[in-house]
Amino acid sequence: MHEASASEALVKMVSEEARARGETDGSPYRVARIRLVVGEATGYMRESLEFYVGASAKGTPAEGAVLDIRYVKPLLRCPSCGLEYERRRFTFECPSCGAQGSMIKAGSEFYVDSIELEPARAKEGAVV
Amino acid sequence: MRVELKRAVYEENDRLAREINEELRSRGIFTVNVLGSPGAGKTSLISRLAEALAPDRLSVIEGDVASDIDTRALRALGIDAYQIETGGDCHLNAPMIRAVLGKMRVPDGAWLFIENIGNLICPAEFVIGEDLKLVVASVAEGSDKPYKYPAAFAKAAACVLTKGDLAEAVGFDEAFFKSGLASVAPNAPLFPLNGRSGDGAAALAAWLRLARGTCGAPAEGPRLEGG
Ligand SMILES: Nc1nc2c(ncn2[C@@H]2O[C@H](COP(=O)(O)OP(=O)(O)O)[C@@H](O)[C@H]2O)c(=O)[nH]1
Numbered sequence: 606m607h608e609a610s611a612s613e614a615l616v617k618m619v620s621e622e623a624r625a626r627g628e629t630d631g632s633p634y635r636v637a638r639i640r641l642v643v644g645e646a647t648g649y650m651r652e653s654l655e656f657y658v659g660a661s662a663k664g665t666p667a668e669g670a671v672l673d674i675r676y677v678k679p680l681l682r683c684p685s686c687g688l689e690y691e692r693r694r695f696t697f698e699c700p701s702c703g704a705q706g707s708m709i710k711a712g713s714e715f716y717v718d719s720i721e722l723e724p725a726r727a728k729e730g731a732v733v
Numbered sequence: 734m735r736v737e738l739k740r741a742v743y744e745e746n747d748r749l750a751r752e753i754n755e756e757l758r759s760r761g762i763f764t765v766n767v768l769g770s771p772g773a774g775k776t777s778l779i780s781r782l783a784e785a786l787a788p789d790r791l792s793v794i795e796g797d798v799a800s801d802i803d804t805r806a807l808r809a810l811g812i813d814a815y816q817i818e819t820g821g822d823c824h825l826n827a828p829m830i831r832a833v834l835g836k837m838r839v840p841d842g843a844w845l846f847i848e849n850i851g852n853l854i855c856p857a858e859f860v861i862g863e864d865l866k867l868v869v870a871s872v873a874e875g876s877d878k879p880y881k882y883p884a885a886f887a888k889a890a891a892c893v894l895t896k897g898d899l900a901e902a903v904g905f906d907e908a909f910f911k912s913g914l915a916s917v918a919p920n921a922p923l924f925p926l927n928g929r930s931g932d933g934a935a936a937l938a939a940w941l942r943l944a945r946g947t948c949g950a951p952a953e954g955p956r957l958e959g960g
């Protein structure tokens with residue numbers, strides 16, 4: 606529901622990182638790829654994130670970055686057979702014995718795992 | 734060049750929320766973040782708790798997209814209430830709480846209830862300085878809410894079920910609701926509460942007093958690992 610503000614925060618974080626590295630190394634970087642981890646419980650949709658990140662990245666070092674999203678499913682434990690399993694859609698049932706599991710992780714991750722930086726001018730093929 | 738970040742997108746919010754929580758705690762204030770759909774009975778719950786927790790002092794922050802109706806209703810009952818109008822934002826965040834706390838005077842040792850924006854999705858994602866979250870669901874919303882909005886229930890320390898007086902009229906399936914709640918929030922007790930008569934408020938108030946006494950660190954850590 607609030608992918609817009611989430612995307613702004615995301616772009617701000619990775620752009621600042623790129624700028625800081627650029628200053629340290631004395632040549633500017635652009636963000637080529639953002640590896641994002643998203644828990645399913647957050648409700649963030651891939652399409653929305655791609656759209657809003659693309660929009661907020663305009664004019665920043667993250668413009669044109671590829672968004673690599675890894676979704677994390679809720680994790681449940683079966684009270685009767687002890688199996689730990691990922692939630693399947695629309696059910697909490699244990700895939701092995703059918704008992705109703707308890708959630709041990711909701712899947713609320715929302716973090717940048719890593720980013721890929723490349724020299725800012727690489728795209729235009731400019732030789733320094 | 735690969736750069737490992739492992740940084741939460743909302744790290745600034747989370748950091749500020751921790752700061753707010755520490756500051757409130759240092760003044761003996763216990764803070765409860767109330768989540769629930771529009772009309773679930775959040776404002777009614779807070780009003781009934783103000784009665785049940787008397788003579789303790791109680792302050793309220795009301796989050797609403799664009800009105801101060803609830804704040805005026807609470808003030809009419811003699812409750813110390815402040816309004817945040819988010820102007821469209823679907824959840825409260827820590828900077829909003831920081832700003833409103835600068836304008837209000839929560840008495841030392843008071844309870845602080847924060848009524849979040851009515852919605853079961855976004856508010857579940859933000860810590861705003863609370864010691865615990867309460868999720869409010871009414872029987873009128875149907876018995877499938879824990880299944881459909883697991884995060885809101887999973888993050889709550891307790892669940893309040895309102896409008897039990899309407900259960901029959903709306904065909905509420907209590908067993909199904911409880912089983913969903915047990916799955917997503919195995920440790921969260923369920924408190925039936927009538928938001929109009931106040932039935933059930935005393936039991937919830939007693940549980941809150943207990944939670945306040947035993948509450949260690951705030952319920953939620955950083956969101957690098959799922960909670
Ligand atoms: N019948 C019945 N109505 C209730 C109960 N609790 C709240 N209400 C009514 O539900 C409506 C919405 O309640 P309110 O507290 O404003 O919900 P909020 O939007 O979550 O703050 C109001 O008209 C309340 O009087 C209850 O237990 N039973």
Ligand SMILES: [Mg+2]
Nearest residue numbers: 775776803848
């Ligand atoms: Mg209200």
Ligand SMILES: [Zn+2]
Nearest residue numbers: 683686699702
């Ligand atoms: Zn099993």
